[in-house]
Amino acid sequence: MRSPGYGETQPRLDDDRLPLVLVVLDGLGDRPVPELGGRTPSEAADTPVLDALAARGASGWHLPFGWGRAPSSELAHWAMFGFADVPFPGRAVLEALGAGVDVPAGVAVTHAALRTAQTDEAGRVWITGRVGPDDTDDAARLLDDLTGLARRHDAQLTPLPRRGEALLALTGHASGAVTDSDPFFEDRHPWLRVLPLSDGPEAPEAAPTAAALEALLRDARAALRAHPVNRARADRGLPTLEVLTTKWSGARSAVPSFTEHNGVAGAAVTSTGLYRGLASVLGMASRHLRPGEDVTADLRARLAATDELIDAGARFVHVHIKATDDAGHTKRPRAKLDVLEAADRGLAGLLDRADRAVVAVTGDHATPSTGGVLHTGDPTPLVVAGPTVRPDAVTAFGEAPAHAGWYGVVTARELLPLLMGHANRAAFLGHRAGPRRTVALPDDPEPMLDPGPTPCTPDP
Template sequence: MKYILLIGDGMGDVPVPALNNQTPLEAAATPTMDRLAPASEMLLVRTVPEGYPPGSDVANLSLMGYEPEIYYTGRAPLEAASLGVELASDEIAFRCNLVHVHRPGDGRLIMIDYSSGHITTEESAQLIHALQAECGSDRIALYPGVSYRHLLVFRGCLPEGFFTVPPHDHSDQEVSGFFQEYQKVASFQSLMARSESILAEHPVNRERERQGKRTANAIWLWGEGKRPAMQTLEARFGIRGGLISAVDLLKGLGVLGGLRVVDVPGATGYLDTNYAGKAQAALDVLAQDDFVLVHVEAPDETGHQGLAREKVQAVADFDARIVTPIVEEMERRGEPFRLVVTMDHYTPIHRRTHEDWPVPMFLYDSRGVAHPSGRTYTEANVLAAVEENGLKLDSGARFFRRFVEQERGDE
């Protein structure tokens, strides 16, 4: 049996006025999902335990069968694992975003763009290397990641009550109070002040400004934590496989879960990602092993940006360029497979941030399922199917055990 987990990050939404009160999932052309879902069972799964932040870190950890209550220590340690950065016991990892902020001159700080105009990986690497050269020390080290997503490792202790927030939760909002948190740590206070001047003078930003693009004029630290201790998926569930994603967070989960992490050239985490390469990488994994996870970030990014039409495109591309080629090739191979299409969390366009609502998904089995839904895959249809069959699961761990046929679940 082959197990295929396809995740459209942040794909869930609520009716959008600009889409004739449809959700992007309802508005998008999704012929392959429309073919599979009626023959599948539909599930509603709580991926974010009560009291936990509804981030992709918690939600995807949950979808991979790990209980966040046991294994979650923060987002950045997962990204450190992806980059091959080993954290010592006295080190704390932070996600380091390259952001674009605005200072009106009255003491306020406005978060304009959490992604610096989706700066390229090549451009941002130059900026992070420059910051490391000027600001790196025995207490602070910076590592380049993908696009605007990078890593900072801090050696030391944080003051009691210290907290950070994700910049994508505060687009076009004042963040002065959150910025003041960094002033509580002497190393960060110096880093923040020096980094803005270094970024302002860097040739990469000068060229972006000349081209009318948003510059990366500041850094933003968040998602801090220490290295978690995790068993591999093989030890927990007896399965071997691989993970395909453009996002360091997901790659880190794969590393810690003992999966083979496949780097796909041109995988960007946005609408221009290399879909064909990701689909082929998944099929290559399935030719050798019994499990693959494919993660697509674009629906989440467009949700954070509040872009309705672009989110519809992201969902349609997910179906046409990930689900379709994988399913068609598996059917051609004639091997039995179980396939799940899901989101990790909702990212409603009107909110431009994550929600912790239980996520709708469908589970297709090439051998057939006991209670086929008879419905296409939309948020409303899954809710209706679940009301009829009562197939609600209270954790991602229970979902994953059911997915790999180690638990029957609620019937």
Template sequence: MKYVLVIPDGVADEPQESLGGKTPLQASHKPNMDRVCKTGIIGQADNVPPSLPAGSDVGTMSLFGYDPLEFHTGRAPIEAAAQGIELGPDDWAVRCNLVTIQDGIMRSFTAEQISSELGAELLKSMQAAQPAGSPWQFIPGVSYRNLLLYRGEGQAAPFDQKTATYPPHDITDKEVDPWLPAGKGGDLLQELMKQSEGIFLSCDSNQARAGGVPPASGVWLWGQGKAPSLVDFKTRFGLSGAVITAVDLLRGLGRLIGWDVVEVPGATGYLDTDYTAKGQYAIETIKEKDFVVVHVEATDEASHEGNAVEKVKALEAIDREIVGPVHEFLQSQGEYRLLVSPDHPTLLRTKTHSHGYVPFTMCGTGIDADGAETYDEPTAAKSAISIPGHEVIPLLVR
């Protein structure tokens, strides 16, 4: 049996006036996802428990079959694993976004999709500004997604899991002051953020970005955590696995549960990603592995920008270039099951991740059709299947 999970990140949404009162899933032309639904089953899952932050770290962990209430320790340590960074028992990882704040307003949580090269240059300057023997270590990543490590070496960190930090993508176009780090160690994190403002201001290449793009104004620190302890996926489900993604969070989670991480040329983690290449790499990977995840960030990015048209376009590209070809191949090679599900809702109205149920659909060998016709939120809400997110993979493989 071969298994594939396709994740259109953040695709679940509300009805949109601009889409004629339909959700993006309802408004899009997605014959391949609808075919999965017609030949299989549909349901809804709650991937993000109310007590945890509404984000891909929690939602994806749940979607991979791990109860986040048991296993989740924070977003940043998962991304550290993506870079092969080992965290000791006294070490912490903190997510370090590069952002653009103007007049106290979060104008861009991506610093206008800053390049990885400029991001690395800015973080190198931040590291150079730290005193000798500092426990802080700035780690460049991809574009705006970077890390800050606290190397404890026997010393407790000045902050902990209860320190209040907030994802910058949740405060787009809002005043940032109410969302600054608070509680134990919050003042120290704020000091580092303030320090970055002066360093970024003095960087000529940041101030002179092409096309009149505003400079990155500083770092935004959030999502702190210590290394999680996850049971290997093959031990848990008896299946070898691989993940295809352009996002460090998914890479890290894949590595933590023993999966291979497949790098796809042209996969950007944005609207311009190479959907066709992702579909083709998925087909090649499933020839060698039992379980393959194909994650696409573009639908989530469109939501963060409040762009309904781009969200529909990205969804249709996922359907056309990934779900269709992968399903066709799976049918040709023997027994299979195919699952399509987002990790969480990302609302165009708020431009943020949200708690709430997401629709999933699955088809394949041994799955009898339940009579549903279309893959979307209203259809899923009528289903008799309404389960916690970490129960979806057991439902798929049993």
């Protein structure tokens, strides 16, 4: 304890601010599975490390946007990072930046992909597949020829690293507030008409964007069906790549950095282009590690990178793995259980880190490993441990145990303030250290510099 300052009675406060580590196991949440005895994979898995964290800390349910609302990863993370009230630029922007593709500001962009399709008697086009591993050369030739067609529509088509995918920029159109032509749920919806969104301030500006994109996609469809590559594929008995679908439209605009918006330096250990792009647009330091097949080793490497980022000045580090989500999408519950057990072994280093940092583990959404849904609004477990976290009665990890935790239901916008509070970094409401209301007490507000001694003016 330090002595009070001059004229003060309260001792000077020690600076015991802590770093934060947020581990997001993508698609962690699930639903009860009959073959697992009515338990979710998290409840059924043997997870001694996560159980130990639960016993040392406090638990709850993370419901990013409330009951029944099925989040996408990008929107959940946007809110989890404190940006719920900042307009989202669109996932196409993030995917392109994550792939190293420059995205012009103020231009409508969308993510485009070559797809196989069949047409029914009513003229509806049903998407049947995507570019396969053996289709790389064919897809590259098709996209290359579509670049000329795009230019005739005053657009620019830039291939992305993944097979048959590209960024489509609509020059002269500022609003990307348009619907997807990609049905996403291919067995439920056909290829969709592009329409302006009707529920936002950009709707009037988006109508010309939608019309221009629809015209381009119709011309692309005709060109693809007549293309020699697709005629040759048909002759070989292969499905033709005859549709260009679009999704995740938006436009890059000025966005405050993570540090500006939240008050502390943020960093990320990224696993895919989406998260590398998110870190880029938010000005976060990052280490990109391609996912390894060994989930345990992969997470150990990510935690090692976390220490490097904290040593370099980061005070919030996001660690992400996709393996849990991928396992959920296989619709094999035991595959997800196996991934969770491997992830638990890789997270062993969190136990020591919880002695000197606030650590949290949760998911960005639920990816049920059964049934005919992709993501759902079911809860995902949340556990937080650290020197300042008072343990509750929960001693196991999983949805059912976490329900009894002290946090109750935590939304995505509430998560960062919760963690900053445990890290002794909560913004002191009523104190204005800078022009922006940040989630945390700012680390580096602008100082008033001493102008130096005032020069003496000699008497006349």
